[in-house]
Amino acid sequence: LTILGLESSCDDTGAAVVRLRGNVPEILSNIVIGQAELHEAFGGVVPELAARAHAEKIDIAVEQALDAAGLTLAQVDAVAVTAGPGLIGGVLSGVMCAKGIAAGAGLPLVGVNHLAGHALTPRLTDGLPFPYLMLLVSGGHCQFLIAHGPDRFERLGGTIDDAPGEAFDKCARLLGLPQPGGPSVEKAARNGDPSRFTLPRPLLDRPGCDMSFSGLKTALLRARDGIVAEKGGLTQQDRNDLCAGFQAAVADVLSEKTRRALARYLELQSEAPAIAVAGGVAANTLLRTRLQDVAGEAGTSFVAPPLALCTDNAAMIAWAGLEMFRTGRQSGMDLAARPRWPLDDRSPALLGSGK
Ligand code: ATP
Ligand code: FE
Numbered sequence: 094l095t096i097l098g099l100e101s102s103c104d105d106t107g108a109a110v111v112r113l114r115g116n117v118p119e120i121l122s123n124i125v126i127g128q129a130e131l132h133e134a135f136g137g138v139v140p141e142l143a144a145r146a147h148a149e150k151i152d153i154a155v156e157q158a159l160d161a162a163g164l165t166l167a168q169v170d171a172v173a174v175t176a177g178p179g180l181i182g183g184v185l186s187g188v189m190c191a192k193g194i195a196a197g198a199g200l201p202l203v204g205v206n207h208l209a210g211h212a213l214t215p216r217l218t219d220g221l222p223f224p225y226l227m228l229l230v231s232g233g234h235c236q237f238l239i240a241h242g243p244d245r246f247e248r249l250g251g252t253i254d255d256a257p258g259e260a261f262d263k264c265a266r267l268l269g270l271p272q273p274g275g276p277s278v279e280k281a282a283r284n285g286d287p288s289r290f291t292l293p294r295p296l297l298d299r300p301g302c303d304m305s306f307s308g309l310k311t312a313l314l315r316a317r318d319g320i321v322a323e324k325g326g327l328t329q330q331d332r333n334d335l336c337a338g339f340q341a342a343v344a345d346v347l348s349e350k351t352r353r354a355l356a357r358y359l360e361l362q363s364e365a366p367a368i369a370v371a372g373g374v375a376a377n378t379l380l381r382t383r384l385q386d387v388a389g390e391a392g393t394s395f396v397a398p399p400l401a402l403c404t405d406n407a408a409m410i411a412w413a414g415l416e417m418f419r420t421g422r423q424s425g426m427d428l429a430a431r432p433r434w435p436l437d438d439r440s441p442a443l444l445g446s447g448k
Contacts, residue, residue: 094112094113094170094415094418094419095110095111095112095113095121095164095168095169095170096110096111096112096169096170096171096172096173096203096411096412096414096415096418097109097110097155097158097159097166097169097171097172097173097194097411098110098111098172098173098174098205098407098408098409098410098411098412098413098414099151099154099155099172099173099174099175099187099190099191099407099410100174100175100187100207100210100405100406100407100409100410101147101151101175101179101183101184101186101187101190102175102177102178102179102180102183102184102187102207102405103138103143103179103180103183103232103233103405104127104128104129104131104132104138104143104183104405105125105126105127105128105404105405105406106125106126106127106128106146106147106150106151106154107123107124107125107126107154107405107406107407107408107410108122108124108151108154108155108157108158108407109121109122109123109124109158109406109407109408109410109411110122110158110159110161110162110164110169110411111217111408111411111412111415113415113419116220117220118216118217118220118412118415120217120408121161121162121163121164122157122158122159122160122161122162123158123401123406123407123408124154124157124158124161124407125154125401125405125406125407126150126153126154128142128143128146129272129273131143131146132272133272136266136272137262137272138180140180140181140182140183141182143180143182143183144180144181144182144183144185144186145182147182147183147186147187148186151186151187151190152190154407155190155194158407166194166197166198166200167198169198169200170200170201170418171200171201171202171203171414171415171418171423172191172194172195172198172200172201172202172203172414173191173202173203173204173205173410173411173413173414173415173417173418174187174188174190174191174202174203174204174205174410174414174428175187175188175205175206175207175210175410176188176204176205176206176424176428176429176430176431176434177206177207177430177431177432177433177434178206178207178208178233178431178432178433178434178435179207179432180432181430181432184430184431184432185430187430188204188428188429188430191428192426192428195426196426201418201423202423202424202425202426202428203414203417203418203422203423203424204424204428205410205413205414205417206244206413206434206436207405207410207434208229208234208434208436209243209244209246209413209436210409210410210412210413211229211231211371211372211403211409212227212229212238212240212246212371212436213240213243213409213412213413213416214371214398214402214403214409214412215227215369215371215396215397215398216412216416217398217402217408217409217412218396218398218399218402219396219398221367221369221396223240223241223242224239224240224241224366225239225240225366225367225368225369225396226238226239226240226351226354226355226358226366226367226368226369227239227240227246227369227370227371228347228351228354228368228369228370228371228375228384229370229371229372229436230256230257230258230347230370230371230372230373230374230375230380231256231258231371231372231373231374231375232256232258232259232262232273232372232373232374233256233258233259234251234252234256234372235251235252235256235257235304235306235372235374236248236249236250236251236252236436237249237250237251237302237350237351237354238436238437239358239366240369242420243413243416243417243420243422244417244422246436246437247437248435248436248437249302249354249357249358250301250302250303250304250350250354251302251303251304252303252304252305252306253296253303253304253305254305254306254307255305255306255307255310256306256374257306257343257347257374258273258274258275258372258373258374259306260306260307260309260310260339260343261273261274261275261278261339261343261374262274262275263310264278264310264313264335264336264339265277265278267310267313267314267317268281268317268327268332268335268336269327269332270332270336273373275373275374275376275377276376278336278339278340279336279340279377279378279379281329281332281333281336281337282333282336282337282339282340282341282379283333284330284333285330285332285333285334285335285336285337285338286333286334286337287334287337287338287340287341288338289334289337289338290316290334290335290338291338292309292312292313292316292338292339292341292342293308293309293312293342294342294345294346294349295308295309295346296346297345297346297349297350300353301353302350302353302354302357303350304346304347304350306343306346309339309342309343313335313338313339316335316338317335340377340379341379343374343377343380344377344379344380344383345383347380347383347384348380348383348384348386348387351368351384351387352387352390352391355368355387355391355393365391365392365393366393367388367393367394367395367396368384368387368388368391368393368394368395368396369395369396369397370384370395370396370397370403371398371403372403373403373404373405375397375398375403376400376403376404381397384397385397
């Protein structure tokens, strides 16, 4: 089974080919055309610019993905495409392109939830069996899910305001560090003292798996302004310490809430599920270490995909499409682009002939 996947929901245009041989998935190609320079001057992704760039680049990405895989469309079994959630203009570019390919080459079309792509990645990289506890933590999302099947996710809790990736980006902006913020904050934090500034751990005093990150941003802003008021500016060491304090707070909240998600699962089941993480923030080394510790305490395993498969990519979309397609799900030509699409919402219109 060989699937071509398309991704265009944010600021990366992606196309990839994933093949399943026996039970072993293989990424034959994974092309990502980034738009970082395009949005750099604006300090964030500009939806109109992103949409136009996706429309211009998606065909090129598809061509490159097929070339790199050494295949023609005739050797592909289905086209999978991110149908949401995301920036509508970009998602539309992908969906239109996929429909064109499906119609032109007579291939089945599979609409994929971008978040399912992230959440199913540990199965692509590590063959992780269902069920598992997934911490999906990215630029726009943060939630705990029990993954039961390719399109069966049970939400245990999540952020009530910002996503951690967004908070990392904001942190970088406040400190004058380059975007995307996650990697620059992590880099600065390496030479910082996490105990110099004590930032809050929002919602840790409350039961359950819900989280909040917006107060953390405000606390960081206050700490920064405090230093500026006192000394007239920030030294590199100040920046490093602020980043270290910020990263430690995020890692504390995410790891403690993972403990609680696990505890909640164990109220109903006797055995701890494997813990997996995905989404761009899963690239963070401190977070990975802390989650590994939580899994160790619970006597279960921890799976974190390689960094390139944690951030947006089309291989995860091809894989999620493959998982759906092989269990009989596919979409019609009326597949709609959805800016919002919660993962625990099984829309019959989108899942088509889904069982
Ligand atoms: P979503 O998947 O929710 O639509 P997105 O596609 O924008 O959001 P991803 O590509 O999954 O998000 O992840 C991008 C985010 O990950 C950015 O906010 C970035 O700052 C963050 N990130 C990347 N690397 C790191 C890191 N090493 N530490 C922390 N955050 C990171
Ligand atoms: Fe994403």
